[in-house]
Amino acid sequence: MSRYKTLDYAESDGVAWVTLNRPEVHNAFTGEMCQEIHQCWRELRANDDVRAIVLTGAGDKAFCAGFDRSELENTHSMTGVVRGPEDQGQVSADSPLLTNDPGDLIPPKTAAQLWKPVIAAVNGMCCAGAFYLLGEVEFIIAAEHATFFDPHVSYGMPAVYESMMLLQRMPIGEVMRLALTGVNERMSAQRAHSVGLVQEVVPAGRLRETAQEIAAQIAAQPPLAVQATVRAVWYAQDLGYRQSLDVAKTLSMTGNSGDTMSGGQQLFRSGQRPEWRLR
Numbered sequence: 001m002s003r004y005k006t007l008d009y010a011e012s013d014g015v016a017w018v019t020l021n022r023p024e025v026h027n028a029f030t031g032e033m034c035q036e037i038h039q040c041w042r043e044l045r046a047n048d049d050v051r052a053i054v055l056t057g058a059g060d061k062a063f064c065a066g067f068d069r070s071e072l073e074n075t076h077s078m079t080g081v082v083r084g085p086e087d088q089g090q091v092s093a094d095s096p097l098l099t100n101d102p103g104d105l106i107p108p109k110t111a112a113q114l115w116k117p118v119i120a121a122v123n124g125m126c127c128a129g130a131f132y133l134l135g136e137v138e139f140i141i142a143a144e145h146a147t148f149f150d151p152h153v154s155y156g157m158p159a160v161y162e163s164m165m166l167l168q169r170m171p172i173g174e175v176m177r178l179a180l181t182g183v184n185e186r187m188s189a190q191r192a193h194s195v196g197l198v199q200e201v202v203p204a205g206r207l208r209e210t211a212q213e214i215a216a217q218i219a220a221q222p223p224l225a226v227q228a229t230v231r232a233v234w235y236a237q238d239l240g241y242r243q244s245l246d247v248a249k250t251l252s253m254t255g256n257s258g259d260t261m262s263g264g265q266q267l268f269r270s271g272q273r274p275e276w277r278l279r
Helices: 031-045 108-112 130-134 161-166 172-184 189-194 204-219 223-238 241-255 258-270
Strands: 007-012 015-020 052-057 062-064 118-122 125-127 139-143 147-149 200-202
Touching: 007 031, 015 031, 015 204, 031 108, 052 062, 052 204, 062 130, 118 130, 118 204, 125 130, 130 161, 139 189, 139 204, 147 172, 147 189, 161 172, 189 200, 200 204, 223 241
Parallel strands: 015 052, 052 118, 062 125, 118 139, 125 147, 139 200
Antiparallel strands: 007 015
């Protein structure tokens, strides 16, 4: 049984499954869920038994619909994401310089410096604040019926953080169209795949199987090499090219282990190769 109230958590053979578990509201996150996601990322960072993570939503209708607006009472602002259950319904002071945002708590890299690979298995509708999560996963697998959209502008709010994070994953024109059309248009899983947001589209019945298979393959690799690779790619995304190459020297030394390199050399010489899949 999961120790969380708003998440379902399970781990086996080096893979952890983190499931947003509020299907009755399309897995929209509350302040409590934000806290639990943050706690989960922090705990996973220190859990050596877990070497790969799959993030998904409960049910087959939605991955996540962003922030649960029913938590906010009589407010014009979406900046008042709560810090704990005792703060339910409260917003920050009336200043644009004092904000509490989901971006402080739920993106795995920004909130927790989690460099273990996170795979998103998008099982349905995905919109708004869900992009805080998708913006910082390693890659995305989507069910054929998954859709993506951002309703912010339709409800009088700018799509700021979400658009910035999506711009790291797909072309500016696609980000602009998704952000500016609001509730009037949804991006299909197939379109998301064609523009690079999604890396694979599978039938809904095969989503968990596919995600588990890929996560298990990653979990079977030497963990330090995997995490150094993840960190290197995110450095390259965040820094300038020359700065990234400077950091690469340190990451190469950090991620190389004599034992794992020796084991890898033995594996290569053995001639044993796994059965690979073509995608």
